[in-house]
Amino acid sequence: MEKNKDMNFIKTTVILMIATLMVSCIKEEPLNSECDIITAQLPDIVLVDNTIISNNNVEFTVRYDQPWPEYAPVFTITEGATISPSNGTVRDFTQPQTYTVTSQDGKWHKTYTVRVKRQNAPEDPKDEFIYMHYNFEHVRTLTTVGRTYDVFYEIDNEGEEEWAWATANSAYALTLQGKEPQDFPTYQANEGIDGKCAVLVTRGTGSFGASVKKPMAAGNLFMGSFDPKNALQKPLEATHFGMLFNETPISFSGFYKYKSGEEYCEPDAAGKLQPIEGKRDMFNLYAVMFEPTEEMPWLDGSNVLSESNPNIICTAIIPDRHESEEWVEFSVPFEYRPGKNIDIKKLQEGLYRLAIVMSSSENGDYFCGAIGSTLQVDQLTLVCKHDKLENQ
C-alpha cells in the first residue's frame, strides 16, 4: 500500500513537472496566416441583394437607380492582413476588379474577384405576361479539393451569365465521395426533353458524413446561394433560398421524371441509417415568393415551407407528385398565404425574393430518404404578370 502511494506521488509529481515544463514554454502566438475578406460594403450605395462573399469572390448587387459604375468598396479582412488596392479606393466596376489580401505574417496572399451587378431598371414590357424559362442547358465545372462538379447558370436577356442556381455540391466534395460531376448529388445530363436537363440523386456521404451524423445528401438545386461554411454542422441553414424578383408570379410549370431509391431509410439516434419497411421516397419541386426581413434575409431548409413563416407571400407546390419513367408535365398556380399579397411599390423597389427549390428526397434535409432516388427536371417556366408601374 505504502509503495503504491509513493508511486502515485512520484507519478503525480512527474506529470506536474512535465506539464509545467510544457506550459511554461508556450511560445508567443504566431502571426495570422489567413487572408480572408470577412465583410464587404459599398458605402452610401443602396444594395438590393445580400452581398455574396466566397473564398475567392465578392459580389454586390446595386439598385437600378444608384450611381454606376465607380465604387469605393470597404472590406474587413483577417486581423493584421492588408488589402491592395486599399479600402476606399475608387475603381471602375464595368468589369470585375481584383483585390489581393496579404496575411499578417506576409507569407500568404489570396486574390479576390469583386463584381458589382446592377439590378435591371423596371420598364413596361410590351406584353402583360412574362415567361421565364429555365432549361438547364448551361453548366460550368468547379473543383474543390480535387473533386469536379457542375454549377448551373442561366443566360439572361442581355446575353449575360446569371448565376441563379445554387447546390450543396461544394459541401459534398468535402466528403471525398465523388470525383466526377456525375458522382455528385446534382449534375447536368443529356437526356432532357430538348437538349440537357438537371439530375438530382440522393447519395450516401461515406464515413465522413456518418462521423458528423449526416449520412446522406439529397440531390438539390435552388435559386439562391449556398454557404459552405455552414454545410457540415448546419446543412439546413446553409441553403440560402431566394433571388431578387420584380414580377408578380402567376404559375409554375415544367417537366419531371422520378424514381425512388430501393430502400427508404431514416437515421437513428447515433446517426446511422435504418431501413423503413414498405416506404417509398418522394421528391420536392416548388416555387416560393417571400419578403425578406432583417432577421430573415433569406429562407432556408428549416423554414422555407413553414406554414407559420410570416415572410412567405405565395407558393406553387405540385399536389400530386409521383414516380414516373416518362416525363410528367405539371403546371401549378401560385397560391397566396392568408392575408398576404404583393405590393406593387415594394415589387418595384426590389423588396421581394423568389426561389425555385428542388430535392430528390423531400425529407433529405433531415437525412430521411432512399439512396439512389433520382429526380430529373427540365423546361421549368415561371409565368408572371407585369403590373403597370406607378410613377411613370
Add this chain to the structure above:
Amino acid sequence: MKLFKRILALSLCLTAVIQVMGSNDSSKEDKWYHFEYEVNAGTNIGGASPLPLPAEIRHIDSFNPNLDLQIGATITKWFGPTKKWGASLGLRFETKGMDTKAQVKDYGMEIWQDGEMLDGRWTGTVKTKYATQQLVVPITGVWRANKRLKVNAGPYLSYAFKNSFDGYVYDGYLRVGDPTGEKIEFNGDSRATYDFGSNLRKFQWGMQAGISWAAYEHLMVNANLAWGCNGIFEKSFKTISFAMYPIYLNLGFGYKF
C-alpha cells in the same frame, strides 16, 4: 540511419570491450565474479513532445502519460578489483504512450475519410493518442558511488514493433491545402479523425541516465530518464512541421542475482 549505424558500431565495440576485459582479467579470481545480472520491471512516465513547443501549439488542455510498463534484463561487467567502474548491456521490452488534448493554430493536418485524404491547416482542438511497443537495448557506463548506489549513463537503441499515433480534431476549422484554401468548420459534434501511425519511425536512439539503489541485497530500486535523440516521426513526414522527441522517466524495481 547514419547515426543509427554509428550507435550500433559503438555498442558493438562496447560489448567487445566488455568481453575482452572479461577474458583478459589478470586477477586469479573467477572472471564470472565480475559480472552482475539483474532482471527488472517498471513503469514509464512521460510523453513525446516537441522541444521547445512550437508556436502552433497555443495551449495544452490535458496531458495523460498513461501507465506504461517495461520489463527487462541487464548484464553488467565490473572492471578492476575495486568494482568502481563498469559497463552494462541491457535488453528491455517497453510500452510508451500518452493522451493529449491541445489548442492549436495553423497546425499541419491530414484528415482521412474512406481511404481519401484531405490535408491542410487546422486551427482548433486536437486530441492525440500515442502508443508504441519497443525493444530497447541500452549500453551504459556504470559508476558505483557507494555500496548501495550506482549511477549509469549512455546511449540506447530501440526498435518499435507496434506503433500508433492517431486522434481527432474538433471545435475549429480546416483550411484546405494551405491558409488560403477553403475554410471548413467543425463545430458541435462534427469531428474528423487522423492517423499518422504509419509515419512513425521504427528505429530510434537516445540517451539515458539514472540511478540504481540497492534497497536489500537483491532488490534494486531504479530510476532512469530516457531522452530520444531523433523525433518519433520519419524525416519524410512533413504534415507535423516540428520534431517530437520521446522523453520518459522509468521507475522500477530490479532483482539482482
